[in-house]
Amino acid sequence: xxxxxxxxxxxxxxxxxxxxxxxxxxxxxxxxxxxxxxxxxxxxxxxxxxxxxxxxxxxxxxxxxxxxxxxxxxxxxxxxxxxxxxxxxxxxxxxxxxxxxxxxxxxxxxxxxxxxxxxxxxxxxxxxxxxxxxxxxxxxxxxxxxxxxxxxxxxxxxxxxxxxxxxxxxxxxxxxxxxxxxxxxxxxxxxxxxxxxxxxxxxxxxxxxxxxxxxxxxxxxxxxxxxxxxxxxxxxxxxxxxxxxxxxxxxxxxxxxxxxxxxxxxxxxxxxxxxxxxxxxxxxxxxxxxxxxxxxxxxxxxxxxxxxxxxxxxxxxxxxxxxxxxxxxxxxxxxxxxxxxxxxxxxxxxxxxxxxxxxxxxxxxxxxxxxxxxxxxxxxxxxxxxxxxxxxxxxxxxxxxxxxxxxxxxxxxxxxxxxxxxxxxxxxxxxxxxxxxxxxxxxxxxxxxxxxx
Amino acid sequence: xxxxxxxxxxxxxxxxxxxxxxxxxxxxxxxxxxxxxxxxxxxxxxxxxxxxxxxxxxxxxxxxxxxxxxxxxxxxxxxxxxxxxxxxxxxxxxxxxxxxxxxxxxxxxxxxxxxxxxxxxxxxxxxxxxxxxxxxxxx
Numbered sequence: 001x002x003x004x005x006x007x008x009x010x011x012x013x014x015x016x017x018x019x020x021x022x023x024x025x026x027x028x029x030x031x032x033x034x035x036x037x038x039x040x041x042x043x044x045x046x047x048x049x050x051x052x053x054x055x056x057x058x059x060x061x062x063x064x065x066x067x068x069x070x071x072x073x074x075x076x077x078x079x080x081x082x083x084x085x086x087x088x089x090x091x092x093x094x095x096x097x098x099x100x101x102x103x104x105x106x107x108x109x110x111x112x113x114x115x116x117x118x119x120x121x122x123x124x125x126x127x128x129x130x131x132x133x134x135x136x137x138x139x140x141x142x143x144x145x146x147x148x149x150x151x152x153x154x155x156x157x158x159x160x161x162x163x164x165x166x167x168x169x170x171x172x173x174x175x176x177x178x179x180x181x182x183x184x185x186x187x188x189x190x191x192x193x194x195x196x197x198x199x200x201x202x203x204x205x206x207x208x209x210x211x212x213x214x215x216x217x218x219x220x221x222x223x224x225x226x227x228x229x230x231x232x233x234x235x236x237x238x239x240x241x242x243x244x245x246x247x248x249x250x251x252x253x254x255x256x257x258x259x260x261x262x263x264x265x266x267x268x269x270x271x272x273x274x275x276x277x278x279x280x281x282x283x284x285x286x287x288x289x290x291x292x293x294x295x296x297x298x299x300x301x302x303x304x305x306x307x308x309x310x311x312x313x314x315x316x317x318x319x320x321x322x323x324x325x326x327x328x329x330x331x332x333x334x335x336x337x338x339x340x341x342x343x344x345x346x347x348x349x350x351x352x353x354x355x356x357x358x359x360x361x362x363x364x365x366x367x368x369x370x371x372x373x374x375x376x377x378x379x380x381x382x383x384x385x386x387x388x389x390x391x392x393x394x395x396x397x398x399x400x401x402x403x404x405x406x407x408x409x410x411x412x413x414x415x416x417x418x419x420x421x422x423x424x425x426x427x428x429x430x431x432x433x434x435x436x437x438x439x440x441x442x443x444x445x446x447x448x449x450x451x452x453x
Numbered sequence: 454x455x456x457x458x459x460x461x462x463x464x465x466x467x468x469x470x471x472x473x474x475x476x477x478x479x480x481x482x483x484x485x486x487x488x489x490x491x492x493x494x495x496x497x498x499x500x501x502x503x504x505x506x507x508x509x510x511x512x513x514x515x516x517x518x519x520x521x522x523x524x525x526x527x528x529x530x531x532x533x534x535x536x537x538x539x540x541x542x543x544x545x546x547x548x549x550x551x552x553x554x555x556x557x558x559x560x561x562x563x564x565x566x567x568x569x570x571x572x573x574x575x576x577x578x579x580x581x582x583x584x585x586x587x588x589x590x591x592x
Contacts (some may be wrong), residue, residue: 288492313517322517 065270069442071401071408072435073217073385074415075136075164076264076276079243079353080437085340088214092335099329100295103308109332109436110307114295116339123245123342125260126251130292133278133327136262137170140209140239142291143258143280147207148255149289154180155204158197162187163239165415171209180206186420190218190378190387193229203234207258211239212251213292217361217385217431219248224318228241231254242266242279242338243410244383246347246354258282268334277334279309281378288314291325334365356362356436359386364434367447368409374450377429385433387412390450394430397450404449406442408432422442456558458573461583462523469559469578470568475524478562479511481505482587484553493550494534495563500528502566509563511553515591520563524573530565 011023018433020026027035045327047056070078089095093108100106100113113131119430120129133139157175159168161184168184175182185197192210194404201208208229210220238256243265251259283292288311288370296310314364316323344354361384368374373391390397394411412418413426421429434443454469454477461467465483469476483489483554492512502508502522509520540546552561578586 146566288494313512313515321518 007274016129022291028377034168034421037404045353046290049327052409062417063331067405069374069406069438069445070270071432071434071438071446072407072410073431074215075166075262076270076273076412077268077384077435078437079357081263081269082341084344085337089333090175090338095333097332100309101201101304101330107307109336110295110309111430112336112339113293113330113332114297114307116335117295119279119342120279121420122371123242123250124256124281125250126256126259127284128287128290128294128318129279129281130290130330131295132330132332133280133292133388134259134331135264135276135278136164136239136260136276137167138174139166139260139262139278139280140237141171141174141238142278143237143260144209146205146258146282146286146289146291146324147237149181150286151206151233151235152203153206153234155206156181156202157185157207157209158185158200158205159209160187160192160197160211160214160220161185161418162191162216162218162220163209163211164215165212165417167239169416176252184417187216188420189216189380190214190216191220191380192225193209194221194224197225199229201234205232205234207235207237208238209239212248213241213244213383213385215431216387217382218378218380219383222249222254227440230255241383243350243353243357246350246352247358248354248383252281252283257286263334263338266338268337275331275334276281276329277338287311289324289350290314292378293330318322353436354384357434358369360436360438360440361385361432363440365442366430368450370448371451384435385431387429388432389425389429391428394428400449400452401446406446406447406449408446454558457580459558460523460579461586462521464521464584466521466523466572468523469511469562470571470574473568473571474529475526475560475568476567477523478557478567479520479553480583481554481557484561486559487511487516487518488511489549490553491550493553493563496528498530502526502528504576506569515524522566523577524566524568525570526543526566526568528564529568532564534560535563541578557569559580572582 030139052142063080099110102111103110111208117129117131117360121127133142141218148154157180159182172182183200183202185192191214208225210225212220212222226236235257236255237258238251240251240259242263244260259281261279263279268277280292294310295307297307297381300306312318314324316326316328365376368388369376375389377387377389398409409430411430459469465480466515467478467480490511490513493511496508501526504522506522506523507519508522510517513521534549537548538546
């Protein structure tokens, strides 16, 4: 496609062509009291050279994972991204691809998303996945609304207190104009108390939502949770960690009806919070109630395999207010990165990443526990992150680590909710996540930083 | 029943009344308007119907249309041939949605309901009125 100029000469030609004397004439329909009639108050334009120098200086004030060891957790992680991911996704055809509503012009991008969906279905042990949502939090919210549609129960939604608190805030936002009661099950021991949960599920409950591993890094008993949920006729929604499935059982095999996730760990950099990748998969019987785009495979008029947007009658551009969601997009480029990442790693690679993350996290926890003043806040088994309680305060721990060029956290007192955790505990506690990218040297350096007074 | 014995709603549903039982479906006119039907979402047995309120949906490749209850009552049966189901041999049987175009007034019936208020029938049209309604609506 050619680059189109818009020089003053060309503007003049266009005006003459349409028989208009000036650009201002085209604006005459706008009431004069609403027209600005002066230039915008912007500084003078910079040259490319000046601009690049200015932005580089600003950017150099950031610190990133290339210069500091990142042990931060809470939903986004510093997992390794093989260079192949950037290589393939930066190809012009993929990088500039737009929304695939014209199937005949979008086969490449549609095929990539179909492969993404297929891999997510395999990964989760569920029947169908969509071509992605925005990120993990809104994924949980969409799953909640979907469960309400599927069960036709609007009365109550029960959610584990061990769900990412920011995801919980998002769910609350999505439910704000509904009369649905959102019941949070406190998790003082780090995981869901099954007896307490059972008492909170009633016949108006659309779904029970749990996270695996949960926000504190701990492992929930999904099997028992799903049985309790289904006994009440509700759906079981699980927010999972994609890389944990290298060694943990799949949500689909443990009774999840809808599985959602944040896919940032699958080849997406931390990039200051986004763009990230929402993942949603579910059982076949719920397919018509799914939000988001669904890519399907079919044959064209010549009998050749091709791909297209299926079941569009669920979506906003056809159903309007009756649509399954207001979403009319997907995180195409991020989904492509995840597709490349998953293809490259395969089951063996995923297992290795998961095992390394888990073993290194346990090595770190075992050494940290030995430090006077350090303990793990929760007892249940964990996967790749845990909550460290530091008697001198979480902020002190973070500063000590920072002085050794290491980032840990977030501190629990930075998060909304979590009201059942005593404030004193929250002030002393923070998350530490260990991925396969962390070295023994970095872990030992962290331990030493916290051990010294 | 044959089409000339049925009652019709302005939203293209037909009703066959036998005693206090209504059999409900959509007309050939409606099926033709919709074209390329891919899915019918019918209510379960026991679902309450309110005249004029949606009781289900029928989906084509390009649109989804609500099905409106021509009379109030309670669903006592639904035509399972219009839904995908598991056969006796455990194999999945596809929905026979072509029945809505090949036999809309007979085998393509959608639901049977017990009628709560037979008086509501007077607000429905007979075949002649319905045909006139279709012509006027300009399709």
